[in-house]
Amino acid sequence: MALVEGLLLQATSTGLLLGVVVLLVVYFLSSASRFKEEDNEPPGPKPLPLLGNLLQLDLNSPHESLCELAKTYGPVFKVYIGPKKVVVLAGYKSVKQALVNYAEEFGEREIVRTFKNFSENHGILFSNGENWKEMRRFALTNLRDFGMGKRGSEEKIIEEIQYIIEEFGKLGGAPFDTTKPVNYAVSNIISSIVYGSRFEYSDPRFKQMVNRANENVRIGGSAPIRLYNVFPWLGPFLKSKRTLERNAEKNKKEINQLVSTLQETLNPDDRRGFVDSFLLRKQSDETSGKKNSLFNEKNLFTTVVNLFVAGTDTTGTTLRWGLLLMAKYPHIQDCVQEEIDRVIGSRQAVVEDRKKLPYTDAVIHEIQRVANIVPMSLPHTTSCDVHFNGFFIKKGTTVYPLLTSVLRDESEWESPHTFNPAHFLDAQGRFVKRDAFLPFSAGRRVCLGESLARMELFLFFTSLLQHFHFSPPPGVSADQLDLTPVVGLTLNPSPHKLCAVKRS
Numbered sequence: 175m176a177l178v179e180g181l182l183l184q185a186t187s188t189g190l191l192l193g194v195v196v197l198l199v200v201y202f203l204s205s206a207s208r209f210k211e212e213d214n215e216p217p218g219p220k221p222l223p224l225l226g227n228l229l230q231l232d233l234n235s236p237h238e239s240l241c242e243l244a245k246t247y248g249p250v251f252k253v254y255i256g257p258k259k260v261v262v263l264a265g266y267k268s269v270k271q272a273l274v275n276y277a278e279e280f281g282e283r284e285i286v287r288t289f290k291n292f293s294e295n296h297g298i299l300f301s302n303g304e305n306w307k308e309m310r311r312f313a314l315t316n317l318r319d320f321g322m323g324k325r326g327s328e329e330k331i332i333e334e335i336q337y338i339i340e341e342f343g344k345l346g347g348a349p350f351d352t353t354k355p356v357n358y359a360v361s362n363i364i365s366s367i368v369y370g371s372r373f374e375y376s377d378p379r380f381k382q383m384v385n386r387a388n389e390n391v392r393i394g395g396s397a398p399i400r401l402y403n404v405f406p407w408l409g410p411f412l413k414s415k416r417t418l419e420r421n422a423e424k425n426k427k428e429i430n431q432l433v434s435t436l437q438e439t440l441n442p443d444d445r446r447g448f449v450d451s452f453l454l455r456k457q458s459d460e461t462s463g464k465k466n467s468l469f470n471e472k473n474l475f476t477t478v479v480n481l482f483v484a485g486t487d488t489t490g491t492t493l494r495w496g497l498l499l500m501a502k503y504p505h506i507q508d509c510v511q512e513e514i515d516r517v518i519g520s521r522q523a524v525v526e527d528r529k530k531l532p533y534t535d536a537v538i539h540e541i542q543r544v545a546n547i548v549p550m551s552l553p554h555t556t557s558c559d560v561h562f563n564g565f566f567i568k569k570g571t572t573v574y575p576l577l578t579s580v581l582r583d584e585s586e587w588e589s590p591h592t593f594n595p596a597h598f599l600d601a602q603g604r605f606v607k608r609d610a611f612l613p614f615s616a617g618r619r620v621c622l623g624e625s626l627a628r629m630e631l632f633l634f635f636t637s638l639l640q641h642f643h644f645s646p647p648p649g650v651s652a653d654q655l656d657l658t659p660v661v662g663l664t665l666n667p668s669p670h671k672l673c674a675v676k677r678s
């Protein structure tokens with residue numbers, strides 16, 4: 175009996191081994207065919223079978239590795255992330271030319287496996303074609319109706335500023351982590367546009383929603399998830415993937431509850447926010463019997479998640495970089511505060527003041543340039559075969575617009591690697607726009623929330639600096655404040671504490 179079991183075991187393991195070898199050979203052959211060169215493709219480092227150029231990329235900081243490779247291979251080059259071919263656009267000229275002059279050709283979204291699982295071509299961020307067009311158009315129109323880029327948002331932001339000032343004030347100058355209060359305040363702006371009302375910072379449901387959004391952005395750009403996107407068989411072994419799935423489930427439950435409450439009190443004559451508009455449009459499409467309407471539950475859920483995540487993490491992170499940079503460079507903070515005191519004194523700052531605060535405006539732009547929070551933009555794909563810069567790029571190729579290389583382009587910026595607000599000032603101290611300032615990307619997929627984000631950054635930053643002086647905790651010098659980012663889909667400041675000392 176024991177002999178039979180032993181033989182069986184041996185036969186099974188030999189079979190298994192054979193199976194694995196066959197699978198590996200098939201995989202190698204198929205990935206080798208994927209590495210096949212088309213004529214006149216962009217240059218790039220030689221890929222290894224299966225791994226591609228993974229050994230040349232630091233997956234914990236891929237944007238830095240790609241900037242290094244751009245020095246050797248130029249403004250348009252290709253790399254293989256495992257078996258996946260990616261064309262990288264580096265430097266202002268190349269990114270601008272592709273996204274703006276070839277907007278259609280480079281304007282599709284690459285939907286990586288992680289987001290494919292959740293979005294299934296719904297919402298805005300990770301969809302394409304008619305669905306993307308309709309959802310983006312609807313969101314833009316409604317966000318404008320609910321105040322984006324207009325006085326409505328200004329009022330919402332000013333209201334929220336009172337809460338965050340109170341929150342910072344309560345700390346009495348003691349060191350604290352800026353993450354939660356800043357994210358809650360910023361998140362309340364998009365929440366009131368989407369749902370029609372803000373949340374209390376102490377509301378456990380809201381806290382969890384914001385924390386999940388931040389966690390998803392961090393994990394979504396982590397090394398394990400980047401590997402999973404090209405080697406999906408890794409999925410069952412990855413804790414990060416399970417966390418993303420768990421968060422998606424919780425988001426669904428939470429949003430369903432919030433939406434049903436709004437549905438119960440829906441009034442066509444009093445639309446409170448984006449969700450109301452969506453529900454009314456859904457209702458009217460149903461009543462008129464419109465076939466294949468895109469105003470369905472899945473699009474509502476996915477668009478709400480997209481707006482909430484994109485509207486919370488990005489702006490909150492930028493603002494936190496701003497406060498950290500002010501503590502790091504106190505002489506610059508002094509100049510901002512001198513200008514605010516001189517021009518607006520103690521009254522509440524309003525959007526109109528931006529023109530009168532050129533130095534503050536320049537500092538905010540420089541914060542966005544240096545913080546570089548979306549370092550590789552979001553991935554695009556080509557919608558057709560393209561001849562670009564003398565190279566051939568096949569339809570459906572993944573494209574990374576390397577925004578880091580634009581915001582640090584040595585031929586565009588006088589001192590690309592230093593925090594220097596003078597990048598945005600002329601000799602007379604007037605604010606100047608710079609072409610290579612592209613933190614919101616450009617072209618067809620340019621950030622949908624740009625005008626809202628710019629308004630939020632200006633009003634929050636100016637008001638916080640008007641009321642508080644930001645400094646490192648006692649015993650830590652400004653020099654010791656670490657500017658090394660934590661890399662996810664966005665670049666966050668490393669964990670740190672600051673003191674917000676009330677100004678008299």
Ligand code: HEM
Pocket residue numbers: 283298299300310364480481484485486488489492547548551552553575613614615616618619620621622623624626627
């Ligand atoms: C400082 C703040 C922000 C920065 C730096 C930023 C940056 C970006 C970038 C780089 C992209 C990708 C563009 C591309 O694919 O080339 C993007 C897309 C997007 N952003 Fe923002 N964003 C910010 C704030 C916001 C806010 C407040 C909202 C909410 C309304 C928002 C909503 C979106 C959406 C929906 C997209 C997807 C657009 C599409 O695929 O068509 N963003 N953003």
